[in-house]
Amino acid sequence: PGSGTATAAASRRRRRREEPEGGHRKQARREPEASGARPTSTMDGSTACEQDRDGAIAGHNQGVKTEPCFQTNSLLPSPSTSLISQLLSHPMVGRSLDPCILFPSSQAVALPQDHECSASPGEGAKALTFPTTRAPASMPCAGDRDQLSDQHLRAKRARVESIIQGMSLPPTPQAFGTSLEAAFGHERERGGEMPRESKRKPRVPQQGTGAAGQVAPVVGSPRAEGCQQLKEQLCFLEQQLRWLQEKFSQVCDSVDAAQTQEGAEKAHPLPGKPGDGPDKDSAAATGNLCKAPLRRSVLEVHGPEEDKDRGDTVGLPSAARVLSQALKDELAGVTSQVVDSVLKTIWPKAASHLLQQHHSLPVSGPGARREYFAAGKCRKPLAKPSPTSALGSLSSPQAEALSGTSGKRPGSHAVSFSSKGVRKPCQVRNMSYPLGSHGPWGSSSCGSPSAPERGPLESLNLHWGTVKLRSSVVRQQQQQHPLPLSPADVESLGCSVWAAECQLSLTPRQIQEALTPGHLKKAKLMFFFTRYPSSTLLKTYFLDVQFSRCITSQLIKWFSNFREFYYIQVEKFARQALLEGVVDAGALRVSRDSELFRALNTHYNKGNDFEVPGRFLEVASLTLREFFNAVRAGKDADPSWKKPIYKIISKLDSDIPEGFKATSCSQELLRS
DNA sequence: AGGCCACCTG
DNA sequence: CAGGTGGCCT
Numbered sequence: 226p227g228s229g230t231a232t233a234a235a236s237r238r239r240r241r242r243e244e245p246e247g248g249h250r251k252q253a254r255r256e257p258e259a260s261g262a263r264p265t266s267t268m269d270g271s272t273a274c275e276q277d278r279d280g281a282i283a284g285h286n287q288g289v290k291t292e293p294c295f296q297t298n299s300l301l302p303s304p305s306t307s308l309i310s311q312l313l314s315h316p317m318v319g320r321s322l323d324p325c326i327l328f329p330s331s332q333a334v335a336l337p338q339d340h341e342c343s344a345s346p347g348e349g350a351k352a353l354t355f356p357t358t359r360a361p362a363s364m365p366c367a368g369d370r371d372q373l374s375d376q377h378l379r380a381k382r383a384r385v386e387s388i389i390q391g392m393s394l395p396p397t398p399q400a401f402g403t404s405l406e407a408a409f410g411h412e413r414e415r416g417g418e419m420p421r422e423s424k425r426k427p428r429v430p431q432q433g434t435g436a437a438g439q440v441a442p443v444v445g446s447p448r449a450e451g452c453q454q455l456k457e458q459l460c461f462l463e464q465q466l467r468w469l470q471e472k473f474s475q476v477c478d479s480v481d482a483a484q485t486q487e488g489a490e491k492a493h494p495l496p497g498k499p500g501d502g503p504d505k506d507s508a509a510a511t512g513n514l515c516k517a518p519l520r521r522s523v524l525e526v527h528g529p530e531e532d533k534d535r536g537d538t539v540g541l542p543s544a545a546r547v548l549s550q551a552l553k554d555e556l557a558g559v560t561s562q563v564v565d566s567v568l569k570t571i572w573p574k575a576a577s578h579l580l581q582q583h584h585s586l587p588v589s590g591p592g593a594r595r596e597y598f599a600a601g602k603c604r605k606p607l608a609k610p611s612p613t614s615a616l617g618s619l620s621s622p623q624a625e626a627l628s629g630t631s632g633k634r635p636g637s638h639a640v641s642f643s644s645k646g647v648r649k650p651c652q653v654r655n656m657s658y659p660l661g662s663h664g665p666w667g668s669s670s671c672g673s674p675s676a677p678e679r680g681p682l683e684s685l686n687l688h689w690g691t692v693k694l695r696s697s698v699v700r701q702q703q704q705q706h707p708l709p710l711s712p713a714d715v716e717s718l719g720c721s722v723w724a725a726e727c728q729l730s731l732t733p734r735q736i737q738e739a740l741t742p743g744h745l746k747k748a749k750l751m752f753f754f755t756r757y758p759s760s761t762l763l764k765t766y767f768l769d770v771q772f773s774r775c776i777t778s779q780l781i782k783w784f785s786n787f788r789e790f791y792y793i794q795v796e797k798f799a800r801q802a803l804l805e806g807v808v809d810a811g812a813l814r815v816s817r818d819s820e821l822f823r824a825l826n827t828h829y830n831k832g833n834d835f836e837v838p839g840r841f842l843e844v845a846s847l848t849l850r851e852f853f854n855a856v857r858a859g860k861d862a863d864p865s866w867k868k869p870i871y872k873i874i875s876k877l878d879s880d881i882p883e884g885f886k887a888t889s890c891s892q893e894l895l896r897s
Numbered sequence: 898a899g900g901c902c903a904c905c906t907g
Numbered sequence: 908c909a910g911g912t913g914g915c916c917t
Contacts, residue, residue, distance in 0.1 A: 745908090760900080774899095779909085781901070786908060789903080871903090 738771045740779055743895030748780065749829040750894070751885055752787045753841040755878040766881060769888035787829065792867070794824050795845065799852035810853050815845040834897045844877045 744767060751766065763780045764772050798821040802813055815822050825845065826837060851870045860866040
């Protein structure tokens with residue numbers, strides 16, 4: 226009993242004596258990382274994560290624009306900008322027919338949009354402005370007018386492109402202010418707090434120059450440029466006009482369908498509306514893609530008030546009413562699209578089903594979504610853990626029975642709470658979730674505890690996405706009944722329906738800014754699975770924590786302390802066994818009723834409400850034997866005698882059940 | 898330079 | 908368990 230402290234103290238004294246030989250120690254410490262699959266993957270994962278995050282950010286920088294979801298797909302002529310900007314810009318453009326005033330006016334028209342874009346999801350617009358092309362243009366060479374002109378033209382073209390693309394974006398303030406900003410802006414926010422992000426800041430200045438270069442060429446533009454500009458403007462307007470027309474016809478159709486009683490009125494095409502024949506057909510065709518969704522969006526956004534909304538416009542002239550409705554529809558539609566895109570981006574498959582089934586979700590219908598999804602290759606699809614597919618269709622118990630192992634040692638990974646007390650659904654279904662099926666990490670990690678490819682990007686994406694979702698879109702749905710996700714949906718994520726709900730935070734979860742006792746408890750339980758978690762991994766499993774440098778290091782520190790305690794305990798018992806005359810290291814086994822286990826379990830699983838995975842017993846047994854052998858061989862004379870042991874143990878981390886990712890986990894654990 | 902680790906100390 | 912230190916690694 227008391228010998229533990231003594232042993233530990235002795236160990237410490239010894240270490241202290243060894244201190245001067247830091248060199249050895251370093252090697253020892255570093256060893257696991259150098260060759261250990263775990264630490265290595267840790268680094269990789271970390272780097273990859275960083276890159277990914279970077280990539281993601283870059284993506285958003287370049288933009289909104291890069292985000293194919295919002296861009297390409299939205300070639301549907303729908304975003305509210307198209308209409309609104311037309312209304313706003315028409316007069317100006319009209320005045321700007323004179324090339325002399327064209328540019329100023331074009332600035333007025335174009336720049337705001339650029340800003341709009343850049344101010345939104347990413348500081349992106351600049352990236353879209355092709356800084357490289359633009360850079361020279363922003364440095365007017367006194368004599369080289371042609372070149373300047375040429376560059377300027379290209380710049381203009383780029384900007385027009387960006388304008389057009391911007392129009393296809395949903396720049397609805399509310400949209401960005403809520404879902405999108407919460408989604409991607411949040412990441413930037415966090416990025417600021419994340420140590421690694423700070424390194425990436427240099428990108429900002431670049432954008433700055435991009436923006437500068439954007440304005441520069443416009444000033445003092447020659448007449449030739451003016452013509453070109455005019456041309457482009459006209460093209461641009463032409464396109465907008467086309468869209469507007471489509472809008473009109475589409476809205477008319479919609480009105481037709483909805484208000485048959487107003488047949489007489491609708492029979493009159495809008496003034497100036499092109500022929501009904503072919504145009505109408507094409508418009509209708511286009512409209513079919515977004516009409517239904519738009520209408521539904523309106524209905525969902527305004528709920529039962531839809532009719533009232535329409536009713537409000539009854540007094541207006543038909544054109545105005547149509548326009549009004551079109552604007553409403555578009556606003557609603559844009560909002561829906563944003564929600565749709567965000568959701569789809571971070572959770573493609575589930576989102577798809579979710580969107581289709583959950584009627585209260587203000588999203589676009591299948592048609593429009595198809596468009597978005599088709600073009601929305603924002604992210605590569607989540608890796609599908611094929612081996613788990615079968616599990617997806619099984620009921621929970623079945624799945625558990627089949628996958629309770631990590632594919633290697635049957636039963637060794639079985640994780641579940643003991644029967645003590647009544648477990649909340651969270652714990653039971655969560656914690657006992659099959660370890661073998663970790664969606665984000667794919668099937669490859671099923672068989673090997675070391676899981677070299679741990680910590681890939683997708684998990685992070687999912688993780689952030691989840692957080693974002695929770696904080697933005699889904700929160701509004703929290704009171705709703707559980708989302709009707711089928712096992713098939715969940716299968717793609719490799720986590721249970723419940724876990725999905727949990728992560729979507731149907732139960733409201735606040736993002737903590739500090740670690741709580743619940744988190745500590747959770748961390749301790751996680752230690753049963755991983756002794757050397759990377760910060761990336763931790764971030765993945767503490768989704769309800771707003772990570773900062775401080776939080777991260779605290780978590781790391783926790784595990785460091787856990788390890789310390791663990792190794793001290795094991796060493797203590799190894800020495801004890803030696804003193805007791807044990808000769809065969811193979812006879813040393815850590816069972817659930819062994820003293821060592823009790824010591825460890827008391828420390829990491831106080832309350833004993835979690836069933837320690839068998840795998841941990843194996844690891845502990847191995848550690849014990851290693852210590853035993855080392856001490857018996859007198860290796861402890863070597864200052865770095867623990868190095869090989871650390872190295873071995875560092876490779877024995879196993880996957881952590883997905884259930885630990887549940888944001889409610891920590892709190893539930895605290896209550897148990 | 899920053900992340901992570903083991904170690905030591907309180 | 909947290910603070911601090913020294914060290915390696917990228």
